[in-house]
Amino acid sequence: MLKLEPIGHVRNGVLSSRDFSEVVSEIVVLPEFVPGLYKLEESEEIDVIFLFDRNIDQGYKLKLHPKGDPDNPEVGVFASHSPFRPNPIGLQRVELLTIDGDRVKVRGLDAFDGTPVLDIKPAKRRDR
Amino acid sequence: MLKLEPIGHVRNGVLSSRDFSEVVSEIVVLPEFVPGLYKLEESEEIDVIFLFDRNIDQGYKLKLHPKGDPDNPEVGVFASHSPFRPNPIGLQRVELLTIDGDRVKVRGLDAFDGTPVLDIKPAKRRDR
Numbered sequence: 001m002l003k004l005e006p007i008g009h010v011r012n013g014v015l016s017s018r019d020f021s022e023v024v025s026e027i028v029v030l031p032e033f034v035p036g037l038y039k040l041e042e043s044e045e046i047d048v049i050f051l052f053d054r055n056i057d058q059g060y061k062l063k064l065h066p067k068g069d070p071d072n073p074e075v076g077v078f079a080s081h082s083p084f085r086p087n088p089i090g091l092q093r094v095e096l097l098t099i100d101g102d103r104v105k106v107r108g109l110d111a112f113d114g115t116p117v118l119d120i121k122p123a124k125r126r127d128r
Numbered sequence: 129m130l131k132l133e134p135i136g137h138v139r140n141g142v143l144s145s146r147d148f149s150e151v152v153s154e155i156v157v158l159p160e161f162v163p164g165l166y167k168l169e170e171s172e173e174i175d176v177i178f179l180f181d182r183n184i185d186q187g188y189k190l191k192l193h194p195k196g197d198p199d200n201p202e203v204g205v206f207a208s209h210s211p212f213r214p215n216p217i218g219l220q221r222v223e224l225l226t227i228d229g230d231r232v233k234v235r236g237l238d239a240f241d242g243t244p245v246l247d248i249k250p251a252k253r254r255d256r
Contacts, residue, residue, distance in 0.1 A: 003131065004132070004215050004217075005214065007206075035190040035191060035204060036191070036205040036206045036207075036214070037206055037207070038190075038202070038203060038204030038207060039201075039203040039204055040203075040207040043207065047219055049177070049215075049219065062161070062164045062166075063163060063164070063166055073167075074166070075166055075167040076163060076165050076166030076167055076168055077164040078161075078164045078165055078168050078250075079164075079165070079166060079167045079168040079170065079250050080250070081249060086135050086161060086164070086247070087132045087133065087135070087177075087246045089177060089217075089247050091175055091177065091247075091249060118215045118217060119215050119217050120206040121219060122206075122207050122208070122209070
C-alpha cells in the first residue's frame with residue numbers, strides 16, 4: 001500500500017544486542033533531506049521512526065514474552081516493543097544532543113548500526 | 129523497500145480539519161491482529177503510528193510554516209508534524225480510554241475517519 005524510503009541511517013558501531021540507554025548514535029541524513037532538519041535543534045527530545053530491517057520477512061508473533069525472557073509475563077505484540085511486528089517499524093523518543101550538518105546526534109536510540117531511519121519528529125521543545 | 133499493511137482503521141466520524149484534542153476515536157483492529165492487543169489495557173498512554181493516506185503522492189516540502197500559517201516561523205519538515213513528509217507516516221501519543229474486543233478507544237488522535245493504522249505501542253504504564 002505504500003513504499004517507504006530511508007531518510008538516513010544510524011551510525012553507532014553497535015552490531016549486536018546490548019543496553020542502548022547510554023549509547024550515542026548519529027543519524028546520518030541523506031543529502032537531499034538535510035534541509036528538513038532546519039530548527040530541529042530547538043527540540044530537546046525527538047521521536048525517531050526506523051525500520052527493523054533485520055526482521056523483515058522473519059514474520060511476527062501476536063503474543064510474546066518481552067525480550068524473549070520466559071519470566072516476563074506474556075503480552076500482545078502491540079503492548080510490547082518487540083521488533084517482530086506486523087509492520088516492522090521501530091519508534092523511540094530519544095534525547096537530542098547536537099545537529100552538525102547531516103549528523104543528528106542522539107543518546108539512547110535502541111537500534112543497530114546501519115538501521116534505516118524513516119522519519120524524525122519533534123517531541124519536546126528545549127527550554128529557552 | 130518495504131510494503132506496509134494496515135492493522136486497523138480510525139473511526140471517529142471526523143472528515144475535515146478541526147481541533148482533535150478532545151475527539152474520542154476508536155481504532156478498529158482487523159480480526160487477525162486482535163490477539164496482539166493482549167494486556168495493552170495496562171497502558172495509560174499509547175503511541176499510534178498511522179498513514180497520512182490523504183497525502184500520499186502529494187509530495188512533501190522540506191521547509192514549511194506549521195499549519196500553513198505564514199505567521200508561524202518556517203521550520204524543517206523533521207522539526208514539524210506536517211503530514212507532507214518524505215515518508216507519510218503520522219505518530220501520536222494519546223490517552224488510552226478502553227479496549228473492547230477489536231475496539232481501542234483513545235482521546236486526542238489527530239487523524240481523520242478511515243485513516244489506516246500501522247502500529248500501536250505502549251508509551252506509559254497505568255499506575256496500579
